Amino acid sequence: MFSKVNRKAVRFKKRLRVRKKIEGSAERPRLSVYRSLNHIYAQIINDENGTTMVAASTLDPTLREGYGGNIEAARKVGELIAQRALSQGIKQVVFDRGGFIYHGRIAALADAARTTGLEF
Numbered sequence: 001m002f003s004k005v006n007r008k009a010v011r012f013k014k015r016l017r018v019r020k021k022i023e024g025s026a027e028r029p030r031l032s033v034y035r036s037l038n039h040i041y042a043q044i045i046n047d048e049n050g051t052t053m054v055a056a057s058t059l060d061p062t063l064r065e066g067y068g069g070n071i072e073a074a075r076k077v078g079e080l081i082a083q084r085a086l087s088q089g090i091k092q093v094v095f096d097r098g099g100f101i102y103h104g105r106i107a108a109l110a111d112a113a114r115t116t117g118l119e120f
Contacts, residue, residue, distance in 0.1 A: 015099030031093040039068040042081045056081040074105040078112030095120045
């Protein structure tokens, strides 16, 4: 009668919709964000080579001391990914929200990366 919504499949379809329009290059790599219940992960990816240039997450040894599933942790990850990107000479990126709504932890990570110096 009623079907249960598979949230993972819905997010996957949204992610594919976003990825049709977004592609990272060497000049402007893609900042990809993934959020789980307990942690948040960010990677800067060059899609031409298929390589990860910079990565940061709440599992990183410098950020591991607190709870990783809140907005403050997302801000710290955004600052860390921006600092690491700037040290590698990456100033401009394309933001890939990964099918997640631009709200809460995703928005906090993006705003922290912007204030630290990344442009997108």
